[in-house]
Amino acid sequence: MGDSNARYYASRDPLGDEGDFITAPEISQMFGELVGLWIADLWVKMGASKNIHYVELGPGRGTLAKDVLKTAGKYGFDPQIHFVEGSLELRKIQRQAVPTVRFHNDLSTLPDDRPLLIVANEFFDALPVHQLVRSADGWRERMVGLEGDKFAFVAGDKPMDSIVPKSWKSASQGALIETSPAASTVMAEIAQRLTNQGGAALIADYGPPELREGSTLQALKDHKKVDPLEHPGEADLTTHVDFEMLQDIATKNGAEVMGLQQQGEWLRQLHIDTRLEALQRKSPQNADQLKRQRDRLVEDDQMGVLFKMLGVCGRRWPIGEGFE
Ligand code: SAH
Numbered sequence: 001m002g003d004s005n006a007r008y009y010a011s012r013d014p015l016g017d018e019g020d021f022i023t024a025p026e027i028s029q030m031f032g033e034l035v036g037l038w039i040a041d042l043w044v045k046m047g048a049s050k051n052i053h054y055v056e057l058g059p060g061r062g063t064l065a066k067d068v069l070k071t072a073g074k075y076g077f078d079p080q081i082h083f084v085e086g087s088l089e090l091r092k093i094q095r096q097a098v099p100t101v102r103f104h105n106d107l108s109t110l111p112d113d114r115p116l117l118i119v120a121n122e123f124f125d126a127l128p129v130h131q132l133v134r135s136a137d138g139w140r141e142r143m144v145g146l147e148g149d150k151f152a153f154v155a156g157d158k159p160m161d162s163i164v165p166k167s168w169k170s171a172s173q174g175a176l177i178e179t180s181p182a183a184s185t186v187m188a189e190i191a192q193r194l195t196n197q198g199g200a201a202l203i204a205d206y207g208p209p210e211l212r213e214g215s216t217l218q219a220l221k222d223h224k225k226v227d228p229l230e231h232p233g234e235a236d237l238t239t240h241v242d243f244e245m246l247q248d249i250a251t252k253n254g255a256e257v258m259g260l261q262q263q264g265e266w267l268r269q270l271h272i273d274t275r276l277e278a279l280q281r282k283s284p285q286n287a288d289q290l291k292r293q294r295d296r297l298v299e300d301d302q303m304g305v306l307f308k309m310l311g312v313c314g315r316r317w318p319i320g321e322g323f324e
Contacts, residue, residue, distance in 0.1 A: 177213060
């Protein structure tokens with residue numbers, strides 16, 4: 001999954017109508033604007049210091065960062081800007097959106113001198129997972145092997161019982177769970193930095209509130225679901241994000257969890273409908289389209305419930321808006 005996605009993102013712009021999938025900031029500017037307000041609010045509450053870094057993980061086309069910085073900029077927010085981005089192809093597009101950005105391959109090279117305000121939208125879902133399956137002989141990893149000239153899932157031969165969470169040890173035969181050491185590592189680094197440097201992180205992604213049984217591995221190509229093994233490096237591979245695990249790791253590394261909120265409710269609490277009305281007044285000819293975009297982000301049967309916002313902060317930082 002890691003190799004496939006590295007190749008996938010390195011070789012194209014995957015977003016938008018011409019690409020394979022679309023994300024909240026690409027659906028509507030309202031998403032980035034409200035994230036920008038959220039950031040500005042926290043930053044003002046903390047004294048509006050010039051000494052601050054804005055960090056985005058996996059910024060795609062840079063659309064979210066651009067909308068965030070424009071909105072928060074109206075309140076004087078003028079941070080140093082850092083993107084963690086693996087794809088050189090996407091870096092080019094991101095630099096056009098945000099010319100003053102500094103790039104990083106991972107979080108290790110981010111500065112450690114000031115508080116960080118970190119945003120990640122649909123970044124964690126692209127990080128590789130391991131799938132563990134309960135076989136007759138205990139837990140095994142589900143591996144990818146060859147059947148003829150085709151990739152196929154096969155059971156690994158090494159016992160994996162020691163890394164299965166306690167509550168899952170006695171699951172019945174055939175049960176499958178997913179775990180992502182890559183996601184755990186990133187979350188631990190975020191939490192340690194917020195603890196040591198101060199700051200806050202807003203993580204938007206999709207998944208259930210606690211770990212569930214079953215494979216959530218999904219491949220998207222041309223906006224359609226395809227077999228995850230059919231097009232290695234040519235389709236976007238994602239899984240549901242394990243928010244239970246992310247919160248647990250944040251807390252264990254000294255950070256505070258502000259809350260986990262459904263995206264629709266979070267956007268409502270940040271007054272998306274007021275923003276919608278303002279945009280509709282400004283361009284009445286687009287009123288219906290704007291409403292459809294708002295619905296796509298907010299409504300239960302669209303992105304409103306499956307997508308979540310996780311807020312995390314360092315000690316002594318205030319709880320951000322949207323988590324009531
Ligand atoms: N946040 C954007 C794009 C989401 S797509 C949006 O909401 O539109 C996932 C992004 O994460 C892409 O920019 C991709 O190149 C980046 N990415 C995926 N895996 C990564 C990794 N391991 N390291 C760094 N960036 C990664």
